[in-house]
Amino acid sequence: MPKMKEMRHTVDEKSQNEKEHIMDCLESPKRLSPFLAEILFCTVWFILQGIKGMVDTDVFYIISTGNYILSHGIPHTNPFVTTPGMPIVVQNWAYCAMIAWARKSFGTAGLLILTVIMIAGVYLVVRSLVAKTVTDPWVRLICTVILTNMFGYLNLRPEILTFLLIILELYGIEKYRQTNKRVYLGMIPVTMLAEVNFHASYWIMHLVVLLPCLVKFPYKRVTQTCMTGKMRRTLIFAAILSMPVLLVNPYGLENVTYVFDAVASGALKLMKISELLPFALNDLTYVLPILGSVLLFFYGLEHSGQRTEQGKILTLTSTAVWMWGGFLILVISKAKWYPFFMLGTLYLFKDTGSAIEDAMKKLWSRIRLDWATKLVLAICMAVLVVGLGKESVKPLRMIFTNQSLTDVYFARYADDTMLEDWRAVRQTVTEDPDSDICCLPPEYNQFFEYEGFQVYIDMRPELYISKKGEGSRSILENMVSLYNMRRNLTDTNLSFPLLMQKEKKNEKESQKPEKDGDFLSAKEYEALVRDIPAHYFLLANADRGGILGLFLEEHDGEYKKSYEGKNMILYKRR
Known part of the structure; x- marks a missing residue:
């Protein structure tokens, strides 16, 4: 009898617990599943970012180069510029061919899908590393999104492929x-072989990421995780044996030295490229993540060896410190390294993520939002989504109707009048057998290069710095002078004849030569324009009123206006 009563009591308890559970489910509002929220958020984010990333300006010369490789083979002289015989090293030839093949086989929509897949690849790699430290699904989602967004190159540039190759190499080293x-050390030569053919300018990074595995960090609170003894010697030996694979590419040693030749060329001193400059203190894109990671580093340094609220021991390792610190130094020197600063921060997060999870949970437990606040936040989110969606609806429609990628670019980044001007200019040039062109701003040249026209210069500045002979000016120097000649533009009622007149007056007053080679005299500028081997000149936006516009307008006997729109003016040499 006592046993029967005990069993009845147990059944009554279970029944009561089930009733309470059902009542709780009915009374409490249903919350969105973290996994479902992640799927919905990432789908929207990847598509919007994919539309933006597939029309990155570098993509146009990547595809045009790939089209040429698929049709004619790998070039050794530049077939895209009006100056014949210019040497060229396509350091990412395999990547160009891959992207061009995807565009040719699957159309513009295929490019979007490929971009989304590449972005998703970065996200999943970051997510898998974050999940090793963070257990809460909401914290994991937030941290993964922040770290993925720090990559900076979520587009069709080859940096994503470089990131994945480096992750693959580091995986092999960790398994070893x-x-x-x-x-597992076979990952080193395999990834370096792929790198030197798909993105040769970054091959050196495959050696840089080995250093944190070899060097101790001289601080007692940091756990030493570097290799020692025989393992370290084996790793160094494997890296040395991997070096010959770098020569397995169509350009041989030139492809290996490409990055050093580009820096030594001096081209970057003439043409300022933002990603190759030190990061600016007023640029919050860089400053806030860097500052946050610095605070995280010092927190980890101070609390290393202590137990978190989850019962985990916070352990800051020497590998993470060197990986993060090394990339911090690189990103301060050149913004180009910012994507790999995310890799260093990811290593730092792997050691300190449990502390971040504790802090975020504690902060979330203190936040109490009333219904009015939730409504306001919901409205703000809805406005944001509608705004982003409206911005991307037209480009998305053009993508899936397989319209030109250049049209998608202007639909994404400009208004309808800009797209109308671009289409009219393209049609005008297409109908003329003499279709070579020189554009200001210079990046417009690659739009025409993508459309199959020859241009005065494409956006690979290091290719144009070499001089043909002593005292001659390079193509890049000419382009910079064409773009930057602004010395007398502060005068009222400015005209090119006035510049010529002022130049004659200046010659009488002073015989001192021009010190700044980027800024020519009016006479030198006139000679420069006449020597440019191009039939068309396109001036867009602010450059319509620049010195080249003045010259072409005043010399209407030599140059006729073929098209004039709200944003672009097209001139043709008579």
């Missing part, structure tokens, strides 16, 4: 550390 099986 854990198992002591040398077969």
Whole structure:
């Protein structure tokens, strides 16, 4: 009898618990599943970012180069510019061919899908590393999104492929550390071989990321995780043996030295490229994440060895410190390294993520939002989504109707009048057998290069710095002078004859030569324009009123206006 009563009591308890559980489910509002929220958010984010990333300005010369490789083979002289015989090293030839093949096989929509897949690849790699430290699904989602967004190159540039190759190499090294099986070191030559053909300018990074595995960090609170003894010697030996694979490419040693030749050329001193400059203190894109990671580093340094509220021991490792610190130094020197600063921050997060999870949970538990606040936040989110969606509806429609990628660019980044001007200019040039062109601003040249026209210069500045002979000016120097000649533009009622007149007056007053080679005299500028081997000149936006516009307008006997729109003017040499 006592047993029967005990069993009845147990059944009554279970029944009561089930009733309470059902009542709780009915009374409490249903919350969105973290997994479902992640799927919905990432789908929208990847598509919007994919539309933006597939029309990155570099994509146009990547595809035009790839089209040429698929049709004619790998070029050694530049077939895209009006100056014949210019040497060229396509350091990312395999990547160009891959993207061009995707565009040719699957159309513009295929490019969008490929971009989304590449962005998703970065996200999943980051998510898998974050998940090793963070257990709460909402915290994991927030941290993964922030770290992925820090990559900076979520587009069709080859930096994503470089990131994935480096992750693959680091995976092999970590497996070697854990198992002591040398077969995993085969990842080093494999990834370096892929890198030197798909994105040769970054091959050096495959050696840089080995250093944190070899060097101790001289601080007692940091756990030393670098390799020692035989494992370190084996890793160094494997890296040295991997070096010959760098020569397995169509350009040989030139492809290996490409990045050093580009820096030594001096081209970057003439043409300022933002990603190759030190990061600016007023640019919050860089400053806030860098400052946040610095605070995270010092927190980890101070609390290393202590137990978090989850019971985990916070352990800051020497590998993470060197990986993060090394990329911090690189990104301060050149913004170009910012994507790999995310990799260093990811290593730092792997060691300190549990502390971040504790802090975010504690902060979230203190936040109490009333219904009015929730309504306001919901309205703001709806406005944001509608705004982003409206911005992307037209480009998305053009993508899936397989319209030209250049049209998608102007639909995404400009208004309808800009797109109308672009189409009219393109049609005018297409109908003329003499269709070579020189554009200001210079980046417009690659739009015409993508459309199959020859241009005065494409956006690979290091290719144009070499001089043909002593005392001659390079193509890049000419382009900079064409773009930057602004010395007398502060005069009222400015005209090119006035510049010529002022120049004659200046010659009488002073015989001192021009010190700044980027800024020519009016006479030199006139000679420069006449020597440019191009039949068409396109002036867009602010450049319509620049010195080239004045010259072409005043010399209407030599140059006729073929098209004039709200944003662009097209001139043709008579």
